[in-house]
Amino acid sequence: MLKKILKNDGFQTLITSLLCIVVGLLLGFVVLLCINPTSAASSTIEMIKNFLHFSSTNLRLKNLGNTLAKAAPLLMCSLSVLFAYKVGLFNIGAAGQFVIGSCACIYAALAWHAPWFVCLLFSIVVGAVYAGIVGLLKAYCNVNEVISGIMLNWIGLYTTNALLTTVKDPNSPYTLHIADVSPGSILPTLGLDKLFSNNKYVTIAIPLAIIIAIAILVLLEKTKLGYELRATGNNKNAAKYAGMAEKRNIILTLAIAGALAAMGGAFLYLTDYELWNCTETAVPAMGFNGIAAAFLGGLNPIGAILSSYFIQHITNGGAYVDLKVYSSQISDLISSLIIYLCGFVFFLKYALNNAMRKSEEKKAQKTPVDLEKGGKK
Amino acid sequence: MVLLIQYTIIFTSVLMLVALGGCFAEHSGVINLGLEGIMVLGSLGGALVMRFFPNLPGPVMIIAVLAGAIIFGMLYSCLLGVAAINFKADQTIVGTAMNMLSVAAATVFVKAMNTAANPDDVSSVIQYNAQKQNFLLKVGGFEFNIFMLVAVVGLVVAYLTLYKTKFGLRLMACGEHPQAADSVGINVYKMRWAGVLISGIYGGLGGITYIMVSAAEWKFEVGVHGFGFLALAVMIFGQWNPLRICLTALLFGLFRALASVYSGIDFLANLNIPSTLYNMLPYIISLVVLALTSKNSRAPKAEGIPYDKGQR
Numbered sequence: 001m002l003k004k005i006l007k008n009d010g011f012q013t014l015i016t017s018l019l020c021i022v023v024g025l026l027l028g029f030v031v032l033l034c035i036n037p038t039s040a041a042s043s044t045i046e047m048i049k050n051f052l053h054f055s056s057t058n059l060r061l062k063n064l065g066n067t068l069a070k071a072a073p074l075l076m077c078s079l080s081v082l083f084a085y086k087v088g089l090f091n092i093g094a095a096g097q098f099v100i101g102s103c104a105c106i107y108a109a110l111a112w113h114a115p116w117f118v119c120l121l122f123s124i125v126v127g128a129v130y131a132g133i134v135g136l137l138k139a140y141c142n143v144n145e146v147i148s149g150i151m152l153n154w155i156g157l158y159t160t161n162a163l164l165t166t167v168k169d170p171n172s173p174y175t176l177h178i179a180d181v182s183p184g185s186i187l188p189t190l191g192l193d194k195l196f197s198n199n200k201y202v203t204i205a206i207p208l209a210i211i212i213a214i215a216i217l218v219l220l221e222k223t224k225l226g227y228e229l230r231a232t233g234n235n236k237n238a239a240k241y242a243g244m245a246e247k248r249n250i251i252l253t254l255a256i257a258g259a260l261a262a263m264g265g266a267f268l269y270l271t272d273y274e275l276w277n278c279t280e281t282a283v284p285a286m287g288f289n290g291i292a293a294a295f296l297g298g299l300n301p302i303g304a305i306l307s308s309y310f311i312q313h314i315t316n317g318g319a320y321v322d323l324k325v326y327s328s329q330i331s332d333l334i335s336s337l338i339i340y341l342c343g344f345v346f347f348l349k350y351a352l353n354n355a356m357r358k359s360e361e362k363k364a365q366k367t368p369v370d371l372e373k374g375g376k377k
Numbered sequence: 378m379v380l381l382i383q384y385t386i387i388f389t390s391v392l393m394l395v396a397l398g399g400c401f402a403e404h405s406g407v408i409n410l411g412l413e414g415i416m417v418l419g420s421l422g423g424a425l426v427m428r429f430f431p432n433l434p435g436p437v438m439i440i441a442v443l444a445g446a447i448i449f450g451m452l453y454s455c456l457l458g459v460a461a462i463n464f465k466a467d468q469t470i471v472g473t474a475m476n477m478l479s480v481a482a483a484t485v486f487v488k489a490m491n492t493a494a495n496p497d498d499v500s501s502v503i504q505y506n507a508q509k510q511n512f513l514l515k516v517g518g519f520e521f522n523i524f525m526l527v528a529v530v531g532l533v534v535a536y537l538t539l540y541k542t543k544f545g546l547r548l549m550a551c552g553e554h555p556q557a558a559d560s561v562g563i564n565v566y567k568m569r570w571a572g573v574l575i576s577g578i579y580g581g582l583g584g585i586t587y588i589m590v591s592a593a594e595w596k597f598e599v600g601v602h603g604f605g606f607l608a609l610a611v612m613i614f615g616q617w618n619p620l621r622i623c624l625t626a627l628l629f630g631l632f633r634a635l636a637s638v639y640s641g642i643d644f645l646a647n648l649n650i651p652s653t654l655y656n657m658l659p660y661i662i663s664l665v666v667l668a669l670t671s672k673n674s675r676a677p678k679a680e681g682i683p684y685d686k687g688q689r
Contacts, residue, residue: 333482343460
């Protein structure tokens with residue numbers, strides 16, 4: 001019975017992911033200890049507590065809402081990464097697709113005062129086309145998707161800065177509040193805000209992201225298209241010989257991945273939770289954290305829901321460390337440590353399965369002898 | 378015009394050093410996507426030397442800063458070595474994690490250091506304006522930078538090591554066909570470790586070069602602007618060959634230099650092209666160049682595949 005559970009792939013993923021988290025947090029704690037031993041323990045606990053930092057229920061709910069509002073876009077980015085990874089493509093360009101998606105929806109809202117679904121759709125289309133470039137280059141020119149993705153991240157960042165400067169607040173480097181300029185562009189809340197003590201940033205983005213995660217799971221596991229895409233990922237040539245359009249599959253995969261990441265951008269900026277800084281010099285971390293969430297979730301959409309929330313939970317929690325001695329980037333440090341550790345997951349699983357197989361082989365060698373004994377009786 | 382040449386050479390030096398690092402790792406069979414992270418750590422190593430020993434005499438300062446960058450770069454590349462060679466981890470994930478980790482770690486560290494020195498200082502900036510002068514030598518209007526020399530030496534050493542020594546040829550064998558190399562008694566694991574560590578040296582040097590030539594102080598929150606990846610593009614376009622890498626780096630360096638100095642050149646300033654376009658130019662060019670050259674790539678055949686002794 002225990003063996004059966006141990007052999008279950010999902011269970012192994014869960015155990016190894018939890019192990020990554022524990023080791024990552026421990027290493028983060030050690031770093032804090034090295035910087036300043038006096039408040040390391042309390043700061044680590046505050047970071048893990050996040051919204052529980054507050055004592056009143058109202059404030060707790062409000063801050064939980066804030067974490068969820070940012071976990072939804074993160075989930076979209078991680079879905080983008082894991083979807084592409086299932087097809088054998090490493091979509092590091094999710095960060096740039098997130099940026100260009102944000103750019104599209106902010107521009108549509110501020111310049112055209114478009115209703116929210118138009119802004120969202122515009123983001124999706126722009127993101128799909130943008131990631132489609134990576135797909136085209138990969139399918140027809142054999143360009144490594146990691147390198148072209150990174151290049152497009154920077155091109156996307158500079159384009160966004162240039163375009164959004166035309167609609168920014170003249171007195172600051174930030175874009176205008178969408179809620180002031182075009183209230184119709186804000187994602188509807190459908191009463192969800194009431195559940196989180198009137199946190200207006202809690203919108204339909206959160207349930208929508210979860211529904212999309214489930215849709216991706218169904219698409220990958222239960223449809224013909226999903227099967228073809230996964231087959232292309234496993235062996236491009238075999239898929240080609242079996243009559244699948246492997247070039248089309250690569251482009252389609254990246255277009256879907258781009259649409260997902262771009263939707264993440266829309267889910268964040270159409271809530272007005274954050275404003276785009278038009279002098280931004282670094283690609284936002286959201287897309288890269290999506291990679292962390294995808295691998296921590298064992299490359300499973302349902303796992304990604306949990307891991308996205310976890311990563312966002314500690315990222316938001318980073319604000320509650322003792323800022324007199326530490327910086328809030330300690331949570332970035334921990335999430336990057338977790339991804340590094342995720343690199344070892346395959347090895348761990350391999351070692352675990354190997355050990356179990358060996359012990360079974362030993363048993364199998366013993367059993368025939370036992371049977372003979374039984375036969376004599 | 379002198380300024381353009383000067384900037385071109387300086388950015389070429391950065392790209393070439395880092396691309397040569399990537400070249401060593403890939404020839405040994407390991408894809409080093411963590412070069413960007415190695416650059417960040419290398420620059421941190423050099424900057425720390427300048428921060429804590431600001432009054433060293435000129436030549437000692439130069440050697441100490443280079444040594445700091447090399448040591449930090451090498452130590453950081455061990456993260457890739459352990460994961461990719463000993464634990465057969467996915468090299469793409471590990472490299473990506475290293476890039477993220479480097480920025481976060483450098484930021485946390487520098488902020489902690491600044492805050493410890495002055496409780497009101499929560500920036501992630503290290504200044505080195507005065508120390509920087511040790512590295513510069515004015516010859517007429519041209520500002521000679523010691524890093525240009527480092528890059529040239531790095532190129533010569535890389536070429537000679539790879540093609541003229543037993544070690545280099547063995548290293549390349551491990552990237553082409555590790556099983557064959559193993560069968561004639563070459564230790565593939567050791568060779569791959571050597572490749573990764575050398576890429577750490579070059580990456581670290583490239584990192585310190587980048588921050589020293591770009592500014593008089595560095596904010597570690599921003600990393601190195603994707604230069605590690607531009608260097609990978611240079612390496613691919615250079616077909617993993619040091620001399621070709623040098624030429625490719627010149628091309629990329631020129632476009633990067635244009636972004637820095639175009640406003641000072643009348644002809645370009647009159648074109649009224651927005652500065653954003655110049656900033657994007659190196660990335661766009663590298664995309665185009667990759668599209669044109671990736672089809673007939675001469676990449677080491679076994680790169681990215683973990684070596685398993687038992688595999689046929």
